[in-house]
Amino acid sequence: MKTLGIIGGVGPLATMYYGDMIVRLTEAEKDQDHINMIILNDTTIPDRTAFILDSTQTNPVPVLVKDAQKLEAMGAQVITIPCNTAHTFFKEIQESVNVPVIHMINETVHRASAEGAKRVGILATTGTIEAGVFQQSCRDAGLTPVLPDEEIQRDVMTVIYDQVKAGRPTDVNLWEKITKAMEALHCERIILGCTELSIVKKELQLDQKFLDTLRVLAETAIVRCGGKVR
Template sequence: MKKTLGIIGGVGPLATMFIGEMIVRRTKASKDQEHVHTIIDNDTTIPDRTAYILDQTNENPVPYLQRDTQKLASVGADIICIPCNTAHTFFHEMQEVSPVPVLHMIRETAKRASELGAKRVGILATDGTLAANVYQAALQEMDIEPVIASVHIQKQVMSVIYDYVKAGKEVTPEQWQPIEDAMLGLDCDRIILGCTELSIVNKELKLGERYIDSLIVLAEVAITACGYELNN
């Protein structure tokens, strides 16, 4: 029995369109009817997750995330995913109000790192995701050592996410190279792209096999969870 996928989007909008594309491209199908039935709610009204995690006087995104979870289930979604790593800080709040399963992007990405035999993994993510400790905890559960960038490099990562990708600007190889060099200098055998805006950078710059792209992991898990096969 094939299942319908619901996607809570808008976090950010470009990453939402990209996961939709990846689901189509990674599904083994020869015609329209063999693709995953997907319902996308590109809800750009959801408040910034990092801003709230770092300062809870900002608007709380949880009511929006819970509303969208219930909305997608009410219109036929059998499984729900959200292509935003930082939003998984509030995973339990989303799942507790959802009548259907919500996929856990961060746990699935940590599981992928384990399957690849990684032992020391760099995490490139928002300040909010890092402050919430969700990736560190997920990797440690897999007996993998998490590695965080220096304050200087983390500022560059946040600039790439907010000043470039979220602003619709392209990131150049010259802008990305210092980030990669710094993580490799920390002896990371793999690097997690733990923000879906960084998945856009990966798409444009083709960063290479050392990286584990959380958005692509989520797309592949969603496909199989809905009862479809992956392309080779």
């Protein structure tokens, strides 16, 4: 099987959850049935959203590119980045290495389409929303992207930065407010377009209406590396 390289640290908790998820989702009866992983938990990568919203902030691309090249040099044959916002710079990262980088956003949108969704809600960082990567991917797949209004977007950022990234529990009432707002927009699927929101899905045991980009990435990585999904 192929060796998987993971550009992590964006954020650290989501990275560890992603690694755990890959192991748990792999159909295996012994150690040797699992895929090899190289996890580079690089917490020095500058904040992606900060740079997207203000180009005078530190550019994360050189560090992301360096990490991808480091993983390739260490023997990674497939690379994943468990950070939706970092996929704003997907082209630069992919062009810097000679091994495939899995595009978690496109894979998740394709999953939504395969499940029959037409109107897809997007919950993500403001940087990801501003970059438009989910919106473009949805349109390319013939889906209608549905975005939260400014108030709900602020609430989403509170959950991501002030709660999950800060190591605090998710405010259940705040999450219910976000959910009701998106349901009122008639979303058939709601994409959790930030890996910190994958932690929220686990904590709050969210139903299948919420499509977890981290799980889609994990399942795709297992298959691309030659393993089987449990």
